[in-house]
Amino acid sequence: QQQVKQSPQSLIVQKGGISIINCAYENTAFDYFPWYQQFPGKGPALLIAIRPDVSEKKEGRFTISFNKSAKQFSLHIMDSQPGDSATYFCAASIYNFGNEKLTFGTGTRLTIIP
Amino acid sequence: DVKVTQSSRYLVKRTGEKVFLECVQDMDHENMFWYRQDPGLGLRLIYFSYDVKMKEKGDIPEGYSVSREKKERFSLILESASTNQTSMYLCASSSRTGSNQPQHFGDGTRLSIL
DSSP: OOSEEEEOSEEEEETTSOEEEEEEEOOTTOOBEEEEEEOTTSOOEEEEEEOTTOSEEEETTEEEEEETTTTEEEEEESSOOGGGOEEEEEEEBOOOTTOOOOEEOOOEEEEEEO | OOOEEESOSEEEEOTTOOEEEEEEESSOOSEEEEEEEETTTEEEEEEEESSTTOOEEOSOOTTEEEEEEETTEEEEEESSOOGGGOEEEEEEEEOOSSSSOOOEEOOOEEEEEO
């Protein structure tokens, strides 16, 4: 049973455009929602994260929008650049005294074309 | 910078062999994780460990075991390798200080079972 559903599977965006990746979750006990970025040949790395007590978090060109009632959250990349081409994973976890484990979405391969 | 090192980038083994994947982290992290990454399925948790000699099953533990004899080292063992275990394997570590600490990933081992 997939607890975090991610879409689209792949996305092509023109340079300077806005990239949007969506995730939906089922378990209302989730209380932490990170996004990881993975470049080819590398492991994923934390990009940005949000807790459900806020509806939006922005770090530079990257923004997470969170809709608690709809159980959905999304990553927006403004002014997308070729260097943003990577695979993006949303994830969710439940507080467990520092022993949290992540449930990942299936990933979105983003390609930014010039 | 946190460094998570996986012993092999590429590994080819035969069906029925016992396979060891090694992972070492240099940040004195308490938590360590093993995932497999398959196209369209994202990252799926195999096993994790909160401390030396402790282990817990993740979402897909069948056919795998783990060993954590030292804090910095976490080994994944395929008891009798099968072709359906051909995959990319990723190791990660995180601190238990505070909640929801980021997971730091190695660059993966691409394992082929023939």
